[in-house]
Amino acid sequence: MDQVKAYYEFVDSKESADISLLKRGSRFFVMTSQGQVCDLPLYRQNIFQVLNTYHQGLKSPEIAPQVFLFTKNAINLTKKIFHQKEDIQTQETTVNWDIIFKTIQSIGQNSSSLRILSEKILELPFLKNFHSSLVILHIKGQAKAEIIGTLWKSEKFSQLFETKNFNVLFNSIKKSKLKSFHTDSFSTLDLPFNGSFLGKDFVSKKYSLIYLTTRHDFLNFQKEEIDLFQSAIELLGPHFERIIDQEFNSKRISELRICLKDFPLPLRLKSNFIENEFSNDLYEKSLEDRDIFFSKKVEQNFSLDLYDCDELRHYAFDLFHFQRISLLGELLNTLRHELSNPLFGLKLGSQVYASFELSTDHREMITEIEKNIDRSQLIIENFSNLYQEHAEAKSYPLRKFIDESLTLAKSEIREVKKDIQYLNDTENLMVNQPLIFIVQIIFNLIVNAAQAMRDQETRPEINLKTTFFDNNIIIDMTDNGPGIKPDKLQYLFKPFFTTKSYGTGLGLLLSRNLAIKMGGNLEYISDLPAGAHFRLTLPIQGPT
Amino acid sequence: MKDILIIEDEILIQQSLKKMLERKGFKVDTSASGKNGINLLIQNNYDRIICDLMLQDISGFDVIEEAKRKYTLEEIGQKFVIMTAYNSPQVLARANSYKCRVLNKPFDDLEQALCLMTE
Numbered sequence: 157m158d159q160v161k162a163y164y165e166f167v168d169s170k171e172s173a174d175i176s177l178l179k180r181g182s183r184f185f186v187m188t189s190q191g192q193v194c195d196l197p198l199y200r201q202n203i204f205q206v207l208n209t210y211h212q213g214l215k216s217p218e219i220a221p222q223v224f225l226f227t228k229n230a231i232n233l234t235k236k237i238f239h240q241k242e243d244i245q246t247q248e249t250t251v252n253w254d255i256i257f258k259t260i261q262s263i264g265q266n267s268s269s270l271r272i273l274s275e276k277i278l279e280l281p282f283l284k285n286f287h288s289s290l291v292i293l294h295i296k297g298q299a300k301a302e303i304i305g306t307l308w309k310s311e312k313f314s315q316l317f318e319t320k321n322f323n324v325l326f327n328s329i330k331k332s333k334l335k336s337f338h339t340d341s342f343s344t345l346d347l348p349f350n351g352s353f354l355g356k357d358f359v360s361k362k363y364s365l366i367y368l369t370t371r372h373d374f375l376n377f378q379k380e381e382i383d384l385f386q387s388a389i390e391l392l393g394p395h396f397e398r399i400i401d402q403e404f405n406s407k408r409i410s411e412l413r414i415c416l417k418d419f420p421l422p423l424r425l426k427s428n429f430i431e432n433e434f435s436n437d438l439y440e441k442s443l444e445d446r447d448i449f450f451s452k453k454v455e456q457n458f459s460l461d462l463y464d465c466d467e468l469r470h471y472a473f474d475l476f477h478f479q480r481i482s483l484l485g486e487l488l489n490t491l492r493h494e495l496s497n498p499l500f501g502l503k504l505g506s507q508v509y510a511s512f513e514l515s516t517d518h519r520e521m522i523t524e525i526e527k528n529i530d531r532s533q534l535i536i537e538n539f540s541n542l543y544q545e546h547a548e549a550k551s552y553p554l555r556k557f558i559d560e561s562l563t564l565a566k567s568e569i570r571e572v573k574k575d576i577q578y579l580n581d582t583e584n585l586m587v588n589q590p591l592i593f594i595v596q597i598i599f600n601l602i603v604n605a606a607q608a609m610r611d612q613e614t615r616p617e618i619n620l621k622t623t624f625f626d627n628n629i630i631i632d633m634t635d636n637g638p639g640i641k642p643d644k645l646q647y648l649f650k651p652f653f654t655t656k657s658y659g660t661g662l663g664l665l666l667s668r669n670l671a672i673k674m675g676g677n678l679e680y681i682s683d684l685p686a687g688a689h690f691r692l693t694l695p696i697q698g699p700t
Numbered sequence: 701m702k703d704i705l706i707i708e709d710e711i712l713i714q715q716s717l718k719k720m721l722e723r724k725g726f727k728v729d730t731s732a733s734g735k736n737g738i739n740l741l742i743q744n745n746y747d748r749i750i751c752d753l754m755l756q757d758i759s760g761f762d763v764i765e766e767a768k769r770k771y772t773l774e775e776i777g778q779k780f781v782i783m784t785a786y787n788s789p790q791v792l793a794r795a796n797s798y799k800c801r802v803l804n805k806p807f808d809d810l811e812q813a814l815c816l817m818t819e
Contacts, residue, residue: 496785500806501712507810508716511723533806 255281256388264395271312273399274305277369277392282384285371288349292366293400294322303348308372313348321345326366329355335386336377352376356389360397362404367392422463429457439463492536499536503529535564547590549698554578554585554622554629561598568606572616582622587629589674589698597667597678601633601690604663608688609637624696628676631692639688640680648680675699703745704817706730707737707763708752708783713805717750720814734758738766746779750817753784753791760784764798776800781817 259280267273274289283289290305290313301322303315325345329337332355339350353370354377367389377385413434416423422439450462506529510522558576562569587594602618609616614636621632640648649668664678671678676694683689704721708714709732718728729744731737734755741749741763749767753760760782767776777799784791785805795802807813 493785496806497710498712500785501710501716503806504716504720504810505712508719 252281257391260388260391260395263392264398267395267399269403270304270396270399271306271314273392273395274367275309277367277389278306278309280388282381282388283369286369287372288368288370290348290368291396292317292322292325292368293363294319294326294365295363296361305368307348315348322364322366325355326357326364329357329366335382338374354382354385356386358393358396363400365396365400367396424461424463426459426461427457433458495536496533499529499533503533531563534560547592549588549590551586551588552591553583554587555583557587557589557591557594558598558620558622558631560591560595561602564595564599565602565606568603569618572606572609572618575617575619577619577621579621579623582624582629585624585629585696587694587696589694589696593670593674594694597670597692598631598633600663600667601692605633605635605637605688609635612637627697628693628695631694632681632689633692634684634687634689636687639684639686640682642682645680645682702727702747704728704748704750705737705740705744705746706750707732707734707755707760708750709733709756710752713752717817720810721818724814724818726818732756734760734763737763741767742770748781748817749779750781750783753782753786761794764800773798 263273263276263279267276270291270293274291277283278286278289287309288305288307290303290307292301292303294301294317299319301317301319303313303317305313307313321344325342328342329335335354335356336352337355338352339347347368349370349372351370351372351374353368356367358365358367369385416434417436419436419438423436424439425434427433448461448463452460503526506522506526510519510526514522555578562574598620605618606616617636619632619634621634623630623632649664668678671692671694674694675698676692678690678692681689681691702725704726706714706717706721706728708717708730711732714730714732718730721728729740729746731740734757737749737751737755740746749763751760751763755763764776764780767780771779780798780800781803782795782800783803783805784795787802787804792802801816803813803816
C-alpha cells in the first residue's frame, strides 16, 4: 500500500498542528494531530467543502500532495470536520468505517474457506443489496481457474473456469478506470449471472484472484459506491491470501497422508504430545516389537520412524539385484560377441585340419576339439538366450530339450545322481516349442535343486519324469533336498525372493512367466515329506 | 570367376577360409585390416570380396564406401559378401541397401556358406 502524505498546515494557531492526508491504496484518510482518523472518500465532500472555503486548489484527492496554508484555527477546523462526521453517522445512507473495519476483521477471523469468505463478504453493510459473491481463483501453473462462491445468497456455486477467460476478465478489471462492469461486455466468458457487477483483482506469487459481486440488476454504480467497494475489498487482501494458503496446506497434508498410508514400510510419526501422531497401514497391521530401522527428527517436536521388516529387506536388495541382473546381461552379451569370433575361427581351423590326411589318433583328437568348440558355442548361446524375450518355436523330440538342459547344467550337477524317466514313450515325442525357453526353465530348476542340496550329507538326487497327458507334456522334477518350508511357499514365485545369499530371486518367476507364455504352467507341488517337487506342464504345440 | 579377396581380422577365420577356397580352386588374397583391404581392391580386380563387418581399424561398410570409387552400385552388390556376428536389424538394413549378400557368423552350414561366397 502506498502512502502519500499531504500536510495541511494550520498557521495562525498556537496549539497548531497539521492534518495529514494519507493515501492507502485508493483510499484516503485524514489524520489530525490529535490522532483522530476519518475516511476521505466518505467525508471528502465535507472536507472539500471546508478546505475549499480557504483554498481553491484541492479539487481531487488524486492531485499530488501540496502544502496548503490555512489561516483558520486548526481546532475549529477539526471540530468542524468531526462534528459533521457525527451528523453523517446518524444518516442511514452513509457508511460507518468503524463498522466496516470491524466487519472485515470478523469476516477474516470467521472464514475457514474461500467459500465462507465469499459468503460473509455480503455481510458488509454497503453490500446489503448485493446477492451474489464470487471468487475466481487461478493458481499459477494450473490448467484451469475455479469459481467459488454463492449466488442469490443461498446457492453454493463452484465451477471450473477457462484460464483464457480468466485472463480476459482479470486484465479488464485491472485496467478499468471506472471499476464498474457489466456482463454484456463479457458475454463470451460464461459468467454465472447477468447484470452490472463490481470487480476487484488481486495478485500474489502463487495465484491471481478476482472478486466479483452483483445485485443482479442493470443499474450503474455510483462513484462513491465503487470507491467504497474497492477500498473495503482491498482490506480483505490479506485474508484471501491467508485462506488460500491454508487450503493449499491442508490439501497438501491430506495428499501426503494418502501417500504415506500406502508407504511400503511400517512408518510412524510421533510428537511430544501425542505418541501416535500418524502411522500407516503396515505399522497398524503388525504391532509386534520391531526394531527402528531409520529415525529422523523432523522438527523439535516431531520424529519420524521407519521400522524393520521383511518388506524392507526385499526393497533394500532390489537395487542390488537389478544392478546384478543388468550387469549379468551386459557381461553375457560381451562374452557372446567376444568369444563367438575366436570360437568360430577355431571351428573353421579344425575343419580345415580335419580335411587333411590324419592318423586315427589325430583324427580322434581333432573330432574331440570340434565337439568341445561346439559345446562352448552352445553354452554361450544358451546363456545369452536366457535373457531373450522372443524365441522361435521348432519341433524337436522331447529328449533334446532335456539333454540340452543337462548339458548346460553339467558343472552344477556333477556330484548329483540323476534319474531320468520317459514315461508313455515321451522320449521321442515331438514338441513344437521354443527350445531355449524350455531349456531355461529346466536348467533353472536343476540348478536351484543342485544348489539347495549342496551341503547335505545324503547323496543329492534329481529325478526327472516326463509323461504325456491330454496333449500336454508334464515334466516332474523332484529332489531329495530340504524342500520349501511351508511359510516360504507364498513367496516362491515372487520377484526378488531368494534364500540364497547370491541368488537373484528372479529365476522361478522368469521360469513361470516363460511357461505361461508357452501356454503352460510351472507350479510347486507339496506332496513330498522331504525335498522339492516342481511340475512343468506344456502343450506339445505352443500358441501360434 | 577365380580371384577372391578376404578382409577379416581374425587370422584363424581368414586363413581357414583361404585354405578352403583355395582347395576349391580359387585364387585368394587376404587382408587383416580394412585400409589394406581397400588398397588391394583398388589395385587388383577381384571377382568377389568377402569382408568382415567389425574390423579393427574401420568397418566393412567403410570398405564398401571406398569401393564405390572403383565400382558401380550394381557391381558392389555382386562382388561383396558381408560376414558378421552382429546381425542386428540395422546392420541387415544397411547391408541390404548395398544389395550384397550377408553371412552370419558362425556359419550354420559350412558348405552352404562357401557356395554363397563363390556362386
